[in-house]
Amino acid sequence: MNEKYVKAVRRYHRNLTFALGVILLIFILIPLFVKSPYILNIFILVFYMSTLSMAWNLLGGMTGQNSLGHAAYMGLGAYVSCMLITKAHINPWLSALLCMVVVGLVAGVIFFPCFILRGPYFTLVSIAFGEALRQFIINSTFFGRASGIGLPFKKGNSFLDVRFTSKVPYYYIGFVMLILVYLFMKKIERSRMGYALRTIREDEDAAAAIGINPIRYKVMAVVVSAMVAALVGFFYASYTRYIDPELMVQAKSTESVLPAVVGGAAYVEGPLVGGLIMIPLSEFLRAKYSAILPGINMLLYAIALLAVIRFRPTGILGWYMGSKVKNFVDTVILKKPPVEWFEAVEQERSGRKEA
Amino acid sequence: MMEKTPIIEVQHITKRFKGLTAVKDVSFTIREGGITGMIGPNGAGKSTTFNMICGYYPPTEGKIFFRGQDITNKKAHEYTNMKIARTFQIMKPLKNLSVLENVVASCYFGHAAAKNNREARERAMEILQFTGLYEKRHVLSKDMGTPDQKRLEMARALATKPELLFLDENMAGLNPAETEDAIRLIREINASGVTIFLIEHIMKAVVSLCEEVIVLHHGEKIAEGTPEQVMNDPYVMEVYLGKKEAPHAQSN
Incomplete structure (x- = not known):
């Protein structure tokens, strides 16, 4: 009897690994077949915007704290790493680490007082923070005012300097960043911190009743989220080689929210699904229609978004999780056994360990 | 009755919300290992007292001790580390x-x-x-x-x-059969060594579970003792059970 469970569970895991492997392989092979820089650019855009959206999702989806300032963390990250590279001549990879630390500290210090209050204050401060930061940079000669700063262009490729003439290396770096951040978020979701954040999202009083300090965990969430956004900022700066304060406008913050909301903010995978659909859609609409009817792409984009929020408020994944499609994928393709079998196997395993 | 250090000792706590005094100079103790109940009509200040003991809002005056240690100003999220838990x-x-x-x-x-x-x-x-x-x-x-x-x-x-469990109206809204189940569960929890303090409206549950009962009315403690003592207290009968009703008319 138990043998049957173990076999079924093992087979399911094998099928799942195989399916994920195929998807990974497709993404790895894409640059070998797709030579158009335009298409590659869209993929890179998907990678870093989805990563930014995952950072947002840690706060907005998991903790229930709606931030509208993620473009500012990303922008600050980009600025800090550019300043470190151009003025202090620090290696870009090292600057990535340093800019994450700086942005994490700034976010922690600014948002700690907001979390003493409950309610929408955090959202309000996050909007103000982004705008204040943008105005500060526009008016600061040190940060290059409104004209921004460029990273040095040199001939040839250098992995050490994160400087490539082709888009392909950026594609892979972006992809690796996406995967690493995804695994990191998945790890958080299953950890004590993940449970604390979700408990806070559902009810702060209930969280306190089981011994969670809501302020402490909310600050942790905002710091981690801002650090990941800073990493995206570093990637963006290295990719475009030029940044300006426009990076931090409010609309960009909203763009970081969309993939998560459309994909399903309750799921770590939500931003991935949403990003993969919404960003190519946006780019396609822009390319196709902006010459004929300027702004029509934004309009259609907004309609698509409204439709999701109106008809599928839990996002695409929220719909998928309860749908027949998932049932079909699970039972026919992946051959997923019932939950009880997993538990039986788990119990068996822990029993064996204790013995 | 066996004298032991009480697990919780509440000393003269008062809570004022602006002009309103919700709880006024209430003192009582909770015996370790037992089941203590708190009853009182709606608006008597039961939940306010409860929330003060559990750290949700600090009392305006007075002190609360847990095993002799002053916990008056402990935050709500520090309670589970002291082995105290609550329900809502x-x-x-x-x-x-x-x-x-x-x-x-x-x-x-x-x-x-x-x-x-x-x-x-x-x-x-x-x-x-x-x-x-x-x-x-x-x-x-x-x-x-x-x-x-x-x-x-x-x-x-x-x-x-937890070693001390606070239950806030855990049986409100249950039918008699479900109430029986809940009473059985609370007994089992208590038998496993957890001290229980509960607020309850359902008199049947209070009488069958509690060894000691505290009665609040208008934010003040008006009686204390075994369920029988409390139920036969003339003042309690008047304010809680209705003026001329006999104590066996207990159906809430």
Whole structure:
């Protein structure tokens, strides 16, 4: 009897690994077949915007704290790493680490007082923070005012300097960043911190009743989220080689929210699904229609978004999780056994360990 | 009655909300290992007293001691580390999480916090079995009815391994059969060594469970003693059970 469970569970895991492997392989092979820089650019855009959206999702989806300032963390990250590279001549990879630390500290210090209050204050401060930061940079000669700063262009490729003439290396770096951040978020979701954040999202009083300090965990969430956004900022700066304060406008913050909301903010995978659909859609609409009817792409984009929020408020994944499609994928393709079998196997395993 | 150091000692606590005095100069003790109840009509200040003892708002005056240690100004989230847990009158299940996840979350915190996911899940399973929610472990907690949500409140509190459990109207809204189940569960929890302090409206439950009862009225303590003593107190009969009713008309 138990043998049957173990076999079924093992087979399911094998099928799942195989399916994920195929998807990974497709993404790895894409640059070998797709030579158009335009298409590659869209993929890179998907990678870093989805990563930014995952950072947002840690706060907005998991903790229930709606931030509208993620473009500012990303922008600050980009600025800090550019300043470190151009003025202090620090290696870009090292600057990535340093800019994450700086942005994490700034976010922690600014948002700690907001979390003493409950309610929408955090959202309000996050909007103000982004705008204040943008105005500060526009008016600061040190940060290059409104004209921004460029990273040095040199001939040839250098992995050490994160400087490539082709888009392909950026594609892979972006992809690796996406995967690493995804695994990191998945790890958080299953950890004590993940449970604390979700408990806070559902009810702060209930969280306190089981011994969670809501302020402490909310600050942790905002710091981690801002650090990941800073990493995206570093990637963006290295990719475009030029940044300006426009990076931090409010609309960009909203763009970081969309993939998560459309994909399903309750799921770590939500931003991935949403990003993969919404960003190519946006780019396609822009390319196709902006010459004929300027702004029509934004309009259609907004309609698509409204439709999701109106008809599928839990996002695409929220719909998928309860749908027949998932049932079909699970039972026919992946051959997923019932939950009880997993538990039986788990119990068996822990029993064996204790013995 | 056996004299022992009380697990909780409340000394002259008063709570004022602006002009309104919700609780006025209330003192009592909770005996370790027992089941102590608090009753009183609506608006008597029961929940306010409860919330003060559990750290949700500090008393305006007075002090609260836990095993001789002053805990008056402890924050709500520090309580599970002192092995004290509570439930809420208005249930606060983590709506979008499954019953299992609700309890796993609790297992991660408190004085005996689980170190990893496996340990947390194993402990959660035990508690679900104990509270009779095991069969429903994969149901989203918002999809359950009141009786199961009340059970879940208790399961979540128990998952922090308390030695003192505060139950806020854990039987309100249950039918007689469900109330019987709840009483049995509370007895079992108490028998496992957990001291219980409860607020309850259902007199039958109070009489059958509690060894000691405290009666509040208009924010003041008006009586204290065994259920029989309290029920036969003329003043309690007047304010709580109605003026001319005999004590056997107890159906709330």
